[in-house]
Amino acid sequence: MKKSLVTLFVAGGVAFAAVAHEQVFDFKDPKGVNNVVFKLDAPLEAINGSANGVSGTVTFDSHNPAATKGKIVVASKSLTVGNSVMQEHMHSEGWLDVAKYPEIFFEVKQLKNVKTEGNVTTADAVGTFSLKGVQKEITAPVKITYLPGKLADRSGGQMKGDLLVIRSNFSIKRADFNIKPGQNEDKVANEIELSLSVAGVSPQK
Amino acid sequence: MKRGVQIVAVLLAVVTLALWFAKGANPGWTKNRVQVKTVDPITEIEQVTWEDRFIPGVEILGGGLFVAAVLFAGSLFIRKANKQQQTQHS
Numbered sequence: 001m002k003k004s005l006v007t008l009f010v011a012g013g014v015a016f017a018a019v020a021h022e023q024v025f026d027f028k029d030p031k032g033v034n035n036v037v038f039k040l041d042a043p044l045e046a047i048n049g050s051a052n053g054v055s056g057t058v059t060f061d062s063h064n065p066a067a068t069k070g071k072i073v074v075a076s077k078s079l080t081v082g083n084s085v086m087q088e089h090m091h092s093e094g095w096l097d098v099a100k101y102p103e104i105f106f107e108v109k110q111l112k113n114v115k116t117e118g119n120v121t122t123a124d125a126v127g128t129f130s131l132k133g134v135q136k137e138i139t140a141p142v143k144i145t146y147l148p149g150k151l152a153d154r155s156g157g158q159m160k161g162d163l164l165v166i167r168s169n170f171s172i173k174r175a176d177f178n179i180k181p182g183q184n185e186d187k188v189a190n191e192i193e194l195s196l197s198v199a200g201v202s203p204q205k
Numbered sequence: 206m207k208r209g210v211q212i213v214a215v216l217l218a219v220v221t222l223a224l225w226f227a228k229g230a231n232p233g234w235t236k237n238r239v240q241v242k243t244v245d246p247i248t249e250i251e252q253v254t255w256e257d258r259f260i261p262g263v264e265i266l267g268g269g270l271f272v273a274a275v276l277f278a279g280s281l282f283i284r285k286a287n288k289q290q291q292t293q294h295s
Contacts, residue, residue, distance in 0.1 A: 033245045033252045045233055050240065050253040080255055082236035147248070154247045165248045199248040 021063045025164040025200030027072060028055040034198040036074055042189040047086070053078030054198050056105070060164050062146050065121040066114040071107040072166070072198060095179060101132045106140070106196075119146040125168070131177040140170035151201050161203035168196040207283040214276035221269025228260050235262035 027034060034054035040047040053075030060068050076098035081087050091098045107130075111123040121144040129138045144166050151161035171193045175181035180188075225231070238255045245252055 031245075031252075032254075033248065033250050035250070035253045037253060048240070050255075052253065080238075082238055082240070082255075082260070083234055084237055086234070150247055163248060165250065197250040199245075199250055 022059055022061045022067075023162060023164075023202040025058045025060055025070075025162075025202045027057065027198050027200040029199065037195040037197075038079070039193040039195075040189040040191070041193075043186050045187045047081060047188065049079060049081035049087075049090075051075070051078040051080065051104075058108070058164060058166070058200055060144070060146065062119075062148070065116050065144060065146075066111050066123070068111055068121075068123075068125075068144065069108055071105055072196070073103050073105045076102050076104055096132055103130070105130050106138075108142075111142075112139070119148070120144070121146075129172065131172070132179055134177040136172075136176055138170070138172065140168050142166060142168045151203060154201075159201075159203050161201060164200045164202065166196065166198050166200070168194075170194055207280045210276055210280040210283060214273045214280065217276065218270055218273035221266060221273065225261050225266045225269075231260045231262050233262050235265055236260040 029052075032052050035050050035052045036054070037048070037050045039049075051074050054072065055075075056070060056072040058068060058070030058072070060070075076096055077091065079087075079090060079096070079098070081090060090096055093100070106125075106127055108125045108127040110126050112126060114121060114123040123142055123144070124139050125142045126137070126139050128135050130136075144164065147163040147165065149160070150163045151159050154163065171191050173190050174188075174192055175190050237257065237259055239258045239260060241254050241256045243252050243254070244250070
């Protein structure tokens with residue numbers, strides 16, 4: 001009986017130690033630095049824009065980066081281009097319909113081909129990408145940089161904690177997400193190149 | 206009259222071209238804001254903000270050159286009309 005209790009205690013301790021390294025990083029950025037840049041290169045026109053309405057959380061374990069999971073959300077309304085008329089069209093019902101579909105998200109379910117060197121992890125993130133209400137399984141290369149203790153530097157010493165920077169470049173096809181499939185492809189390319197650069201914070205409790 | 210219209214047409218073409226080149230020779234449509242990029246020193250993320258700025262596009266370049274061409278072409282008819290008037294009077 002005594003031996004069983006000791007075994008249970010040790011096993012519990014090991015499990016707790018494993019869980020204790022997990023940190024939840026919040027990607028809502030009051031500084032507005034987090035952004036997603038998008039580019040569409042059609043034969044007649046190139047469209048460049050960005051979105052900074054980023055939020056979401058990611059669970060990261062510096063001792064086991066392969067277990068990283070989470071969801072990055074972008075507010076559809078925050079998508080901005082250089083021409084206000086074009087932006088109105090982009091937000092409208094015919095294109096992204098931001099009123100009906102206010103969120104674009106990527107929910108990471110697992111990491112594959114994980115390689116870690118120091119505080120930098122590269123991997124292929126497998127997860128669900130959602131745009132205009134259509135969800136699709138995609139794989140995107142990610143670079144995750146863990147910056148322990150750097151929250152103090154970023155907050156001017158007001159908060160202590162860690163930062164997690166995630167970068168990813170991948171592309172999607174608008175036709176896959178029911179955004180005017182097969183239409184206007186000479187002016188609005190089917191392929192959308194996305195470049196995600198976001199930093200999450202995990203304040204010390 | 207004819208010479209005056211031709212000078213206006215040439216000036217319009219020159220000003221349109223000069224404005225388009227001076228504002229960055231934008232090969233796309235007109236923009237009313239541009240991206241400004243700064244690097245966050247801690248995360249090294251390139252922050253993107255938008256600044257209101259007028260950048261003429263190809264529709265302004267094309268429109269200006271088209272109007273200039275129409276004016277110039279129209280000036281050729283002015284000469285013809287004057288000649289016709291002179292012929293009728295004589």
